[in-house]
Amino acid sequence: MGITRRQFMRVSAAGLAASTVGALGFGDAGDALAAGVRPFKLERATETRNACPYCAVSCGVLIYSLGDRSKNARSEVIHVEGDPDHPVNRGTLCPRGAAVLDFVRSPNRLKYPMHRKAGSDKFERVSWDFAMDRIARLMKDDRDKNFVAKNRDGVTVNRWVSTGFFGTSSQSNEAGYLTYKLARATGILGLENQARI
């Protein structure tokens, strides 16, 4: 009959008020009580299918966020739970996954590009443009100075080993592929991730 999970919850809540309170003979009081029940907060939330970011079981999760994704509206994650349709986790989450909202909303999430000058004892906020221009410049200067086009035997080797790149196995395949392409195109050999740490 095409009932959604949310409709089911709403119907259940109303049914609960009608049956148990009604059975006690309070009649109208039941309706009043039902009306006074705080609306289920996920009712107004947007549901998004995602995967737990922790181990490689990759449990399916449902993320609930406020905001309807319209332009100028900023969404905010308010709840995460296991995806009951997912064949592996079947709606369950472990102690880490169940608390993943606290990772999303951690006070230690980074908000702005920061820069620490040589010898300084603090980070200072900078713009993305400043950071990215400076990083590109530092990369190029080091690469131009230390790029090895040929080894001692005259073999073309085109490598750059004075800069390294630790990538991450927490990023998506798409981000990882672009990371690979860029790092290798510069000639970086020291390219690794957590897979063998």
Add this chain to the structure above:
Amino acid sequence: MTNSWNDIKNADVILIMGGNAAEAHPCGFKWVVEAKAHNGAKLVVVDPRFTRSAAVADFYAPIRPGTDIAFLSGVMRYLLGAGKIQQEYVKAFTNAGYIVKEGFKFEDGLFAGYDEAKKNYVDRSTWDYEFDEQGMAKVDDTLQHPRCVINLLKTHVDRYTPEMVERICGTPKDKFLKVCELIASTSTGDRSMTSMYALGWTQHTTGAQNIRSMAMIQLLLGNIGIPGGGVNALRGHSNVQGITDLALLSTSTPGYLVLPTDREATYADYMKSRRFKPQRPGQTSFWQNYEKFFVSQQKSFFGAAATKDNDWAYDYLPKFDVPYDALKIIDVMAAGQMNGLFCQGMNIMMAGPNKTKIRNGLSKLKWLVSIDPLETETARFWENHGEFNDVDPKSIQTEVFQLPATAFAEEEGSATNSSRLIQWHWKAAEGPGESRGDIQIISDLRARLRALYAKEGGAFPDPILNLAWNYSDPGNPDPAEVLKDINGYALEDVPDPADPAKLLLRAGQLLPTFGVMRDDGKTSGGCWIYTGVYTEAGNMAQRRNASDPTGKGVYPNWGFSWPANRRILYNRASADAAGKPWSERKKYMWWNGSKWTGPDVPDYAPTVPPDKAVGPFIMNQEGTARLFARTGMPDGPFPEHYEAMDAFIANPLHPKVSRNPVVRVFAADAKSFGTPDKFPIVATTYRLTEHFHYWTKNAHANAVLQPELFVEMGERLAKAKGIQSGDWVEVTSQRGSIKAKAAVTKRIRPIMVDGKPCDIVGVPIHYGFIGLTRKAHPVNTLTPPVGDVSAQTPEFKAFLVDVKKTTPPAQAAATA
């Protein structure tokens, strides 16, 4: 994983060894519970600690950290001696009968060809088969030849008697034999065992050989390619499989292709050793297609700039002289030979071994770029945190950038779980503040770097200028477009090889399978094993059909499992040589008279009949699985027990070659290893169910549940040292020392090793000087800077320490 999480429910015996799924992978562990409840499965746990996996096991046996090969070789000896192997499978599907070259030998801990000065096997020519004039391997089908693999294996493992296993591993003989019995019960063809492992096997100098030992056991039992069987790596990060597949690894390119070395000056040199001709009559030897995958990849990387005339831009790829793995990067950095470092979602200060060496290295960089959703110790390595990070910022000249990245909930894309299942996730919200996705950050960096090279020129700008970035929004590509690029396209019309009048592919069409890839530049594709994930039918990673028609846990239409949407690898081996299932219970893929059929995609040419005798292990040139590894492993074609670098005892098998003879020790680390006279206690590191690596110390709930570092020890040791639970103790290794609270438990008990009692302590890895948890000394202050000889995975799981009661750290005392 060869199999899948759901498939664990088909197992009859589950061996958890080298992992702790109940705590580290709880939602995957439910399929173990399912197997126990509904398939009558027995769970066996072998672990130094009585973990929560052990707590629900049918049988638990203790083991000393770092001795798994001795244990598993003992199992092989038991299976071979008791005749508990699946004879027909072993004979038809493995190299048991292949004749090994004369001159191959193993003596006093060393295989043939070792060079003492170079600390390496410089001549591995005898680690191979005898070949006939046609280049075909010689085989003795009767298994009688003294140099056929199975007989060499019998001799090799004969030393691992139950008494020797007890002496090395500390596992009591009766418990070891009970484990052997349970394992052996799956050699019948109608029962199967699954092996579940994680870092407990990989983080050793003998890591890859630990896993190889289990693969050999599973082959002897006929448990590879079978429902409820396989060798299953549980794996740590949500996309560690995907990022491995896509080769963020120093010597690889995507899809397990190999980056060229200095010895391969030209493309012809490179391809010469990669023709992979069959070495038994009629075999598939699927890697014969290597060049098609490589050329398609180069077209995906460099587009029109990769041509036949320039050898598909072969010189655009860097060549390596030595592998620049994580430990090498750290060593180069600590030697002051590295100027710049990116840490993208990588907290190397915590994740690498030997924190002090890493911090020294970071201090010698000119610049460091951290790209992360969270505060990390790495980004703040220069900041003074009292005794937990006692540095003087003024003396550190490294310029540091901390770039805020979005996290999973704030981005869209695909990730590959440990059973090779590629699944899409959708964006739920914006990231905090000015955070940006990795795709945008990398694309921005590429654009700025490219603009600089276009304007100024510089060292070999060609690969940067010609790097294909043909996405609608090059500054922030749509992940769907990138996945299509990984999948691959037809770049020109491709005629049908069977009928040139017909078109197989139109130009611009997404490739349906890697089978249509070409070595003439007509196709692209960034990672051949992913081809099929995004076809003209749509994004297969987004499929969410939760039906499982056969009830075997296959879920063929949920996401896309590489390669070719295959859920169990080597599944042709689930049928015997004639194509009939080994048993009704384990029926999976079979020959129906005209094709291979069953609930999965056959791992085989679908219409090749069994009487052609094409082996099921189609990636190998011989078509069979290798009980004898040939030259593939740097420390020998058979696994051998070597002590950890911090050796608790002299190796009873060969005291002169106690430790792995080909281990790489950097000159700077020569004095980094401890001995039992100073450090008499065996230590291992582990993970708590409440924490994920070094992230969740930043999450409130997790920090409340497990708020501080501790060291877990048994009652005997605690009593001997006058330590009670909650006391502060100092744990010291040759590398450094940390302070932690003592947790005295019954979960770690002393064992007898080589006639002496062996105490073991365990230290969780999660705590540092950043986060909502209490500040702590990073545990990698203690661990040795040395890795597995095959993969260079650091030896975090077995090292030597001493412990003593101590005073609280100054900061803890101040706030107490």
